[in-house]
Amino acid sequence: MISGSVKKRRVRSPLTSARNAALLLLPTLLLIAIYKYGPIGQAVVASGQSFSVAGIPLGWVGLGNYERALADQVFLQSLGLTVAFAAIKIPVQLALGFSLAMFLFQSTKLNGFFRVIIITPAVTPIAIVGIIFLFLFDREVGLTNAVLTAFGTGRVGWLTEPHAAQFVVIFASIWRDAGFAMLFYLAGLTAIPQEVLEASRVDGANSWQRSTKILLPMLQRSTQLAAVSTTVAAFQYFAPIFVLTRGGPQNATNVAAYNIYQQAFVFYDQGFANAMAVVLLAVLVVVTAFELYLLRSRWEY
């Protein structure tokens, strides 16, 4: 018999209590608030100010920097380039990611090898990607032109002609990020019940019909995630442009992220640069919200 003298331990504040949960979460929440949302808040505040070329705040200008940004032809052109860049990158990268995932979904002995090959560019530091492409596409000593001239064609100014430079920049971006999209699709494919695929085979569906009528619709969530990630990456694309073209030739690769960098750290126009960054963020939020709605999952399994 349990003695009545044994005190029943009273848990005054269990770990599951809201207060303790909040206390445990506090450091993480603070980190996120300070290092993730803090800079965004700072950018919004700075976008309402004017700064000297030495970065000293000169005073409030209200929405003046936004008016400047929305009237600035170079910024509007860079926004247009960014949207065009994303519009090319997203479908190509998703198609490539899906195709590669389908290829690797078949179990062969070389699967592991191919996965490593395909994912390696995605984990290569982005500045290194820029340098690799610099060596590949230099007009005089690049490997690409060495191959082309061996076949008797003329040299192409890959990094010195506007359209060619745009092609190289998009190609570098898709080459690097295709592995990410593949991973999203591969994860989605492994989650699809085998019974569904077997049933489709029994019903006589060929591989094209299986891919387009069954797999793609069931991979809607993977597509949504890959599309949003690709969009964010496209809007933030900067490092290879910094290494390869510096926004040139003739502003042909001057995407919004590079243009903002130039205004902030080359021309030291901090208020203007922050206003442009906030506009870019707003455009990105609108585009991703549209994608999330358009690609919302209509299937449960």
Add this chain to the structure above:
Amino acid sequence: MSSNSLTRRQVLTRGSLFGMAALAGPSFLAACTPGGSTSPTGAPTSLNGLWVPYDNLINASKASMKQWIGANVPVDIATVPWADWDRTIRAFPQQQTVPSIAIVDGPQLRGYAANGILKSLSDYFPKADLDDFLPGTVPPAQWKGEFYGPATNESSQAVVYNKDILDKHGITPPSSLDKAWTWPQFREIMLDIQKKERASRGDDQFWGMFLGQGNFIGGGTYTGLNIIRSSGKKGSKTFKAISDDGLSVAGYADTSEAYDAYQFLQDLYQSDQLTPQSKSPDFFYNNQIAFWLTNPDVAFSGIAEKAPSMNWGVTPHPYFVTPIVQTDSYHLGVPANAAHADEAAQLIQSMVSEENALILAETQKAIPVRRSLLGKLDYLKEANFQVFVDTVADWGTPRPLTPGYSEYDAVYAPMLSDISTGGDIATLVPRAVDQIDTQLARYKSLV
């Protein structure tokens, strides 16, 4: 529960405190990072210097500091990546701790001075010193009558050539300034050599010349602008390249002579294909180029390292109407908010004294900052070096003097690059002029 165990409350409290400390840690460490150390009496026990990652300059600077360090305190030198150099200096006023002494780029000095980033060193450099410093190094370092820091050495530009290739074609370039080639003469010679070499080699991987140090196609502002400015008469707007107050290039960078020179530059790359559309000067070391328009630092150290057996010579910079070579180099400055600014200024004073300026130049085999030393360094009398020295003495001109040089250069150099790679000159020049003037207008209140 053992006595070492913690209660849940203690875990939660300490965990939260640890989290707070983790958040505050970086800021705390940043605040504690010294900008030179100080004894309890307030006297420095060491000074901190910020240099660029250029070994020649670092070694020469250390050699020139030895005397001062022996009588005073040690100097710790840190480096900043090239790409962050200007940005780091611009951020000095917002920093709690800054180096006591910094290497700054000569053409940028006016901007730093105008923005109060650097301390005036006029009290440490009397007129006698300024008169002895080579003339290309002084105006960029002056702002509103104050002097903000001496150069470590002086630069120059000339045409380095591969003697074996030229001998093969019977070409002997001039070595004195009065016989310097004009650009049209130079172009004809290059076209002839290039045609014959390409025919004998059986490929198109040979060019007449390489323009600049490899940072920019088109030579950048430092080298490419020589071509444009030389198309104007001395004192003309084309020659000046920028207004006297340094706030406008309209009417200076877009004169009819300048347009002709832009077209000439484009033809060098496009219709004549005399220059590779690449940033690698290695072509010269690989005997794929006859002439290389560059500065002595790059020429002497580059050839010694990459093509030590090359038989090479130097001929003066070509010109259209007026010979011109833009100069200037690395300067020494003291941040306005530096701790131990007085000691730092004395260190700079010592580094460019006659005795130490000689060491500074000799260690990096460069042109000294003081004209009184020109006759005291034997290597300057070597035939190849003599052309660079003569050029500085007779043709040396500072790059455009403006407090907004950084912004000017950031627009002008890519414009030259776009022109060289075949862009439409009639579109590119007005756009660049407009963009530069917009940026320079931000300095109006400071001038």
